Amino acid sequence: MTIRILTLSLTFLFSICGYSQAQIYLDNSQPIETRVKDALSRMTLEEKVKLTTAQSKFSSHGVPRLGIPEIWMSDGPHGVRMEILWDSWNHAKWTNDSCTAFPALTCLAATWDPSVSYLYGNAIGEEARYRRKDVLLGPGVNIYRTPLNGRNFEYMGEDPYLASKMVVPYIQGVQRNGVAACVKHFALNNQEKWRNHINVEVSDRALNEIYLPAFKAAVQEGKVWTIMGAYNQVRGEYACHNDLLLNKILKKDWGFDGTVISDWGGTHNTREAALNGLDIEMGTYTNGFTSNVSAAYDNYYLASPYLKMLKAGEIPLSNIDDKASRILRLIFRTAMAQNKPFGSLANDEHHSVARKVGEEGIVLLKNSAGLLPLNAAKYKKIVIVGENATRKLTEGGGSSELKVKKEVSPLEGISNKFGKAKITYTMGYASGDVAYDKVLPPKYNTDSLRTVAIKLAQEADLVIYVGGLNKNSQQDSEGDDRKSYELPFDQNQLISGLQQVNKNIVMVMLSGNAYEMPWLNKATTLIQAWYLGSESGNAIANILSGDVNPSGKLPFSFPVKLTDNSAHAFGEISYPGDSTNQYYKDDILVGYRWYDTKKIASQYPFGFGLSYSKFLYGKAKIDKTSIKDNDVLTVTVPVKNTSNIAGKEVIQLYIHDKKSSELRPEKELKAFQKVELLPGEEKIISFKIDKSSLKFYSDNKKQWVAEAGKFSALIGSSSRDIKSSLDFILE
Structure with missing residues (x-):
């Protein structure tokens, strides 16, 4: 009865405000795409353009005339940041914005446990929902390339496979609360020095094998609703409006249907921002460096200058329709979502999650x-x-x-x-x-x-x-x-x-x-x-x-000395660059791929971590010695806890290509499993290998390739502690 009265009241309210049941965008029972199309048809050009820019430090415009709310954002990814003033970076000094601090994402990656990542994402999503945030600006998945990067603690380590497997459940946990995760910083933001302008030059192969997989998994497996662009340039274009990254790769190749948000102040040009894939511009300083001037937000690149170019016919109207559709889709998924939860903040359950992540990641x-x-x-x-x-x-x-x-x-x-x-x-x-x-x-x-x-x-x-x-x-x-x-x-x-x-x-x-x-x-x-x-x-x-x-494993390698690290092995042009350009001369050999291929001893290798328990790896087995295109190969290995203490071990599977037409790393992580074993208990761990596990991106052919030949499946407790090696052939 209460719900019925509320529905009638809303219907009456909409009717006196000029709304009718024909306005499909208000009807949560309708498919989102139907609602997006309906709302778009009712908006003026000015209203569409308004959607694409900030109205405060951490919110963007809605459409008040149509009852479509603005979008509210908050920094993450380890907790919901305290409130910031509307038009400055000063803290608002509220008394009700204290949060739970969850462990940094390096610690989450060190758990090697996707189920823990889901708990983390759900808990932080509940806190964001309680604080009435629509977008949580995280998680970060930029690859750990150099130990000097000031922002590595916000990311998920040096391996694209590990980062991919850990980011997906985090996104799913956040978004089940009606809050959009915003995966960042897309892409190649692997250093803070000169981050606002440094131009990164990298091969297609390294881009596809190392620096993009976690973003791709976030989009195609995690179904993330927003992506944040990076500050740096990639091949001569700023990442926040980069045709290759945003139009060709993200939206066309990966089919991303969400919203691209600029990093704060990461937009530099109206035409490029309009045409090269950016949807919402945040934080740009009017006239370069000034702020708080009259109508400052109207002077953003995607505000009045963008509207002027649209009206002049310099940019097609289909361009703004695409941006507005993506932003409306985000609003309907978050601020106007049906049955979204109330959330909760800094409670015992969330503190318990924070403690569990820490314990699993140490x-x-x-x-x-x-x-x-x-x-x-x-x-x-x-x-x-x-x-x-x-x-x-x-x-x-x-x-x-x-x-x-x-x-x-x-x-x-x-x-x-x-x-x-x-x-x-x-x-x-x-x-x-x-x-x-x-x-x-x-x-x-x-x-x-x-x-x-x-x-x-x-x-x-x-x-x-x-x-x-x-x-x-x-x-x-x-x-x-x-x-x-x-x-x-x-x-x-x-x-x-x-x-x-x-x-x-x-x-x-x-x-x-x-x-x-x-x-x-x-x-x-x-x-x-x-x-x-x-x-x-x-x-x-x-x-x-x-x-x-303890059961954590390192998500990145510890070099003995800095020059042992791949980014530093080629001189300053590889890191940090010459202040204008930077060339990733280590290419695909990042992290353990570099140390293991070049036979350089690390202080502690990728995947390493001890326990108070002792684990015995038995003889690994493989169910077939050759596979064809659609075959799946199964590797099994018994692992036994030989101590009197219950513990957890992370069993890791790497692939070694014995002969390739192009350079390949000594080994690449392709599967892992964290298992708990009681004293004296033994479990059989099983892994699946298919043709996709054997592929590399060919710079010569400009596509993913799996070459016929001999491979080895390597089972280990780290990239350097290999317990078993099993050979097989791809026919």
Whole structure:
């Protein structure tokens, strides 16, 4: 009865406002394409053009005359950003916009578990829905090419297959809440230095094999509703209005029916923006650098200048009809969606998801002395050293900054787990305050901090070092790249000093990037813990105590030294470029493809991660030794937990092409599976291989090719730890 009365009331309201039942676009029972066509037919040219530009920092226009609402957006991808003022970048200082901080996407990728990615996406989607956001600006899937990239922590690692498998469920989780995911930054935004103008030159093969697959999966498998363009240029055209990327690849080849949104200020030209695939222009600074001028938003490239060109016949009307249709489709999927949920914000369930992602993604890199898991009763005096034990790592980092309802620091989590009475904390090192696009000096004397830390360590039974990078500019932050592969703030000197006075040191490193480890040979225990968000301290404490068995695997390789990395092996023209152009001379050999093909030892390889359990890989089997075009080959391998501790292992399948007409990497990841095994339990893991798993993109033929010949299926626990090799033939 209540629903019926509401329906009658709305019908009456629409009738007195000039609406009628013939206005199909208001009818949620109609197919979206029917509604889009109907709404488009009722709009003026001016109303259509209005849809394509911002009306505030984080919203774009609707059509008030027709009751079509505007679109509201929020930064992600690790949480829903605090409210920003309508017309400036200042925080609005609301009291009801605190969120859950979820772990950074490097940590999500390190879980190697698509089901966890879905939980993550759904939880952040619920928070965005509660905050009445229509578009969440994330996730990011740009490939990890250099460990200096300031924004790597927002992305999903160096391998296109892993990123593809992890991004799809994230999108599905977000969009089930009536919120559009916005996959970014399309494409080749693999550095922050000179990001606003650097022109990237890359082969078709590297583009298709390395840098596009995760975006393609987002579109064709995840059915993502929006894509964000990148700041940089690609082959001489800005990515936010790039004919190759947006028109030919995204919309034509992949069949993307959603909306392309510019990065904020990423638009540079009206004609190119109109013709080369951009749909919504956000954040452009009027007249180049000024803002808040009279009618500023009307001066955007896709606003008054675009309308003028349409009226003059310089751009066909079909162009604006396509853009308006895509934007209407987005509005009907989100702001005007039927039966969309209410969402929820910063509750216990979301904090539980954040903790689970952190626990599943933390990577145990070294445990040679068997210190872990920690036996709390064994140690009477524990010293925790490191600024990151108390620093709020949800602040800073650029647009991924968050205002959180809860953030458990590593110090708090460890103290609660092992007992506050036996724990002493000291900073050991210090960095400056958070400031975007500038580096502030520390407020403390570094030498004094180090001296105190070493003295306390000398008297302790156990030292837990919590260091790494942070979210300051020139660290893991938007806007610029790191200046060095070393740990910042004289940490190497501090760690060396600690190692000289105490052998019982548990190293817990928080970062979204790899770093140099000159102290590694003397280290007995090392944990890569990422940026873990609201439940950081609890997740770390659960791993240290053994309440949770570590199961994360590295989503990118750790080079021994920077010049071992592929982007840096060819000189500055390959990274960071000459400030105008940059040439990806490493081509398809990115990450482990480079190290394994060139036989370069990495500090820690892609896919590596230890456990408190021990796993035994049995003899792998293959069901056939040759396949044809439509055949599917099955590989099986028994994996047994030979310890008395339940644990999870990630079994990885790589393909090696024994002979090819064009260069191929030594191996390529083509399947993986995370499996939980009880003590003494054995499971048979099964993988399917078909012709698509064997293909490469031929620069010569300009198409995907699978050449007949001999291949090997490699089963391993990392790219360098191969347990079985099985040969087969593609006929």
